[in-house]
Amino acid sequence: xxxxxxxxxxxxxxxxxxxxxxxxxxxxxxxxxxxxxxxxxxxxxxxxxxxxxxxxxxxxxxxxxxxxxxxxxxxxxxxxxxxxxxxxxxxxxxxxxxxxxxxxxxxxxxxxxx
Amino acid sequence: xxxxxxxxxxxxxxxxxxxxxxxxxxxxxxxxxxxxxxxxxxxxxxxxxxxxxxxxxxxxxxxxxxxxxxxxxxxxxxxxxxxxxxxxxxxxxxxxxxxxxxxxxxxxxxx
Numbered sequence: 515x516x517x518x519x520x521x522x523x524x525x526x527x528x529x530x531x532x533x534x535x536x537x538x539x540x541x542x543x544x545x546x547x548x549x550x551x552x553x554x555x556x557x558x559x560x561x562x563x564x565x566x567x568x569x570x571x572x573x574x575x576x577x578x579x580x581x582x583x584x585x586x587x588x589x590x591x592x593x594x595x596x597x598x599x600x601x602x603x604x605x606x607x608x609x610x611x612x613x614x615x616x617x618x619x620x621x622x623x624x625x626x627x628x
Numbered sequence: 629x630x631x632x633x634x635x636x637x638x639x640x641x642x643x644x645x646x647x648x649x650x651x652x653x654x655x656x657x658x659x660x661x662x663x664x665x666x667x668x669x670x671x672x673x674x675x676x677x678x679x680x681x682x683x684x685x686x687x688x689x690x691x692x693x694x695x696x697x698x699x700x701x702x703x704x705x706x707x708x709x710x711x712x713x714x715x716x717x718x719x720x721x722x723x724x725x726x727x728x729x730x731x732x733x734x735x736x737x738x739x
Contacts (some may be wrong), residue, residue, distance in 0.1 A: 556731035621670030
């Protein structure tokens with residue numbers, strides 16, 4: 515079954531404590547992306563990756579890091595989380611190339627930073 | 629500045645009452661426009677992709693249309709299970725990796 519998995523699904527942490535949210539896909543997709551979703555602001559892209567070892571900033575990259583060492587995994591790293599990073603986070607994947615525009619989203623990770 | 633605006637923010641309908649959701653966009657070179665459905669606590673689920681003005685796509689009670697400035701998601705004779713937030717997003721020629729989302733329309737269908 516085609517899947518995008520995220521872990522953890524829920525996380526409550528404190529300011530400054532480093533954390534990693536994992537994203538894994540089994541569809542052999544080249545393109546992976548992270549979004550955050552906040553009320554009234556919609557989904558905003560944090561970082562994306564076109565393939566292994568190729569990453570780039572989205573619209574709201576400040577305070578986040580990513581890495582793409584393997585095709586199937588794209589972790590999101592918060593080195594020093596702050597309360598304004600409290601949000602609902604989604605990982606998304608798709609094939610790269612013309613016409614391959616359908617994104618598949620993970621189930622989401624709800625993060626609370628106290 | 630590239631922008632996507634959805635209206636209304638929220639819409640409550642009676643079961644069977646047809647209506648339309650709007651997605652207007654101001655972008656420099658539209659490559660594609662997407663519609664997603666999002667249920668509470670879940671990730672967005674893909675519905676349609678539209679590439680050129682005049683194009684239409686249908687799926688069950690939903691039909692998406694596209695003009696040069698906006699897209700409509702028409703819902704015909706909706707049922708309570710159509711209740712969800714509907715998201716519109718655009719992809720640009722200038723940066724095919726970048727997807728810009730609207731803030732969504734929260735649709736509620738009363739039995």
